[in-house]
Amino acid sequence: MVDLQTQYKFIKTNVDAGIEQVLNSAQFINGPAVKSFQKNLESYLGVKNVIPCANGTDALQIAMMGLGLKPGDEVITADFTYASTVEVIALLGLTPVLVDVDPITFNINPESIEKAITKKTKAIVPVHLFGQVAQMEKIMQIAKKHGIFIIEDNAQALGANFTYSNGNKVKAGCIGDIGTTSFFPSKNLGCFGDGGAIFTNDDELAHLIRGIANHGMYERYYHDVVGVNSRLDSIQAVVLDEKLKHLDLYNKRRRESALKYSEYFENNQKIITPIILGDGDSHVFHQYTLKIIDSDRNALGAHLSKNNIPFGVYYPVPLHLQKAYQDKKYLEVDFSVTNKLINQVISLPMHSELDNEQIDFISSKVLEFVN
Numbered sequence: 001m002v003d004l005q006t007q008y009k010f011i012k013t014n015v016d017a018g019i020e021q022v023l024n025s026a027q028f029i030n031g032p033a034v035k036s037f038q039k040n041l042e043s044y045l046g047v048k049n050v051i052p053c054a055n056g057t058d059a060l061q062i063a064m065m066g067l068g069l070k071p072g073d074e075v076i077t078a079d080f081t082y083a084s085t086v087e088v089i090a091l092l093g094l095t096p097v098l099v100d101v102d103p104i105t106f107n108i109n110p111e112s113i114e115k116a117i118t119k120k121t122k123a124i125v126p127v128h129l130f131g132q133v134a135q136m137e138k139i140m141q142i143a144k145k146h147g148i149f150i151i152e153d154n155a156q157a158l159g160a161n162f163t164y165s166n167g168n169k170v171k172a173g174c175i176g177d178i179g180t181t182s183f184f185p186s187k188n189l190g191c192f193g194d195g196g197a198i199f200t201n202d203d204e205l206a207h208l209i210r211g212i213a214n215h216g217m218y219e220r221y222y223h224d225v226v227g228v229n230s231r232l233d234s235i236q237a238v239v240l241d242e243k244l245k246h247l248d249l250y251n252k253r254r255r256e257s258a259l260k261y262s263e264y265f266e267n268n269q270k271i272i273t274p275i276i277l278g279d280g281d282s283h284v285f286h287q288y289t290l291k292i293i294d295s296d297r298n299a300l301g302a303h304l305s306k307n308n309i310p311f312g313v314y315y316p317v318p319l320h321l322q323k324a325y326q327d328k329k330y331l332e333v334d335f336s337v338t339n340k341l342i343n344q345v346i347s348l349p350m351h352s353e354l355d356n357e358q359i360d361f362i363s364s365k366v367l368e369f370v371n
């Protein structure tokens with residue numbers, strides 16, 4: 001699905017030199033590399049504060065702790081996403097409220113959000129799924145009307161732009177009160193292990209969050225709030241700082257590969273290709289996900305496997321049907337989209353090193369089956 005070896009070859013000289021510097025300095029935690037990456041990511045995103053942390057799941061948890069959410073508070077998020085989002089809601093004793101998504105973009109449906117709002121709703125977590133920014137203008141309006149916080153889960157869309165109806169562009173993750181991301185190796189900006197970050201333009205909130213990520217300490221050995229231990233280490237920061245220079249190129253290559261794939265599938269009635277809403281830069285194609293209609297998605301997967309082509313099914317089970325997150329309050333009629341998507345979606349290999357030959361081969365094998 002990804003080709004991290006080839007990607008490494010192109011950045012090896014700088015990355016290796018940077019890592020060696022960390023080894024020689026022995027500043028493994030909070031070294032200058034972490035500060036440098038933090039500053040560079042702040043200027044890339046145009047956000048006032050980046051707080052690096054240990055992974056994208058921690059980033060979500062720390063964000064919710066920073067907003068002071070309390071047990072019993074309801075947090076609305078998408079039914080069709082990775083489990084991290086709902087997991088941290090549940091871990092903190094908050095009440096997850098899962099809602100249906102849009103069948104075209106796979107992103108959380110603003111109308112479903114409105115319907116799910118109660119007096120207890122304290123936050124909404126839109127996930128910019130597969131690399132495309134959710135309908136943030138509508139979601140921000142809803143949040144404003146009801147006085148609700150927004151935490152953007154931007155683990156899959158780092159570098160994507162959101163364009164407001166007045167033409168203003170803002171980077172995904174920097175629109176709501178807080179944004180979070182993951183630097184897991186296969187993400188659009190990935191390190192050589194685990195990593196994550198939190199973004200906010202609110203300086204006070206940033207200060208609070210920085211302390212929460214560091215055992216609730218604002219002064220050494222004085223613990224003002226309950227915190228966690230969640231750090232990005234210096235070696236990961238070196239890798240990220242180098243890769244950040246190429247992030248726009250990586251995302252451009254992903255987008256070009258996506259368009260190339262879509263050209264092949266355009267005229268096939270049984271294959272629905274991903275749609276980019278608004279400007280092309282709203283989608284950074286963390287995944288290239290097709291919907292297979294009137295054909296057998298699982299058999300297509302088997303056909304690809306037989307031809308040594310990797311594929312992914314993101315996600316095979318909607319969160320409201322996962323054993324850990326089932327709840328009597330959910331009605332199946334409210335999840336008509338996710339219940340369908342789980343049987344239709346298939347993601348093809350997508351990364352910045354895909355070449356035309358690979359895309360030709362993969363597309364021909366898909367079309368050989370779905371015709």
Ligand SMILES: *Cc1c(COP(=O)(O)O)cnc(C)c1O
Nearest residue numbers: 055056057082084155156182184
């Ligand atoms: C990867 C991912 C996360 C979690 O990131 P980790 O760094 O693996 O903890 C959270 N949300 C989404 C949407 C993701 O894709």
